[in-house]
């Protein structure tokens with residue numbers, strides 16, 4: 470389904486890191502023509518500059534974005550949602566609202582939007598920009614059957630659409646949405662280690678990044694238990710097990726779990 474063919478226009482209220490990642494992904498996957506995307510942000514000048522990069526249309530107000538769109542991507546910070554919606558909620562009744570704000574879910578929108586508005590909460594991650602992302606999507610939503618199909622097809626072109634019960638959205642969103650930052654730190658650390666031992670930085674990052682992608686892909690392809698994947702790399706008396714022992718000594722898995730806990734108990 471190409472949005473151009475069904476005449477679907479997308480509007481972004483907020484055009485920061487995440488909205489740009491999604492727009493970039495949709496254009497790259499040739500799901501939509503840039504001319505069918507409208508955007509607005511807090512600072513019109515900056516928004517215009519960013520819009521130019523993708524060939525999309527920048528507007529000064531969210532009202533203009535809504536008037537020129539069928540589906541609205543709500544992409545401001547979670548604490549701004551309520552103030553942003555209040556003056557425009559009547560205009561959203563005939564649209565489909567897709568929220569990507571972490572921590573703002575179905576019941577919150579039922580209070581903020583006009584009753585009957587079609588809306589869904591979904592937490593994406595930055596790899597959506599290259600079609601390898603995730604949309605952690607709330608099972609409870611008010612889209613009709615056809616809109617759910619469109620949602621899955623359009624956003625599924627940017628990666629995995631994973632349907633999640635409301636009570637587990639937070640932890641799912643943390644693993645999918647926050648952990649790219651932790652994985653980037655791991656990538657950086659492997660890069661530093663490579664440089665320390667004589668690799669160029671570019672080479673070290675390339676090796677580490679391909680290794681991370683390959684390991685994730687191998688899991689998805691085979692579904693082997695991660696411990697088995699680890700064991701398959703550790704030959705008796707070999708080199709890998711020495712690093713495993715060092716990571717265990719420094720509580721590698723414990724600090725990862727603690728990092729996730731610190732987000733979840735915020």
Ligand SMILES: NC(=O)C1=CN([C@@H]2O[C@H](COP(=O)(O)OP(=O)(O)OC[C@H]3O[C@@H](n4cnc5c(N)ncnc54)[C@H](O)[C@@H]3O)[C@@H](O)[C@H]2O)C=CC1
Nearest residue numbers: 483484485486487510511544545546547569570571593646
């Ligand atoms: N960055 C990420 O990896 C992820 C972000 N999210 C969610 O995406 C949303 C946006 O996050 P980012 O793009 O990272 O933030 P950001 O700070 O890069 O972008 C926020 C955008 O909102 C705009 N904005 C602020 N006030 C506005 C207003 N009154 N009207 C219109 N636009 C306004 C800003 O100008 C900016 O373009 C957040 O709710 C966040 O929870 C969700 C998952 C991952």
Ligand SMILES: O=C(O)[C@@H]1CCC=N1
Nearest residue numbers: 571592642643646647
């Ligand atoms: O931390 C943040 O602001 C966003 C929410 C989910 C991922 N990043």
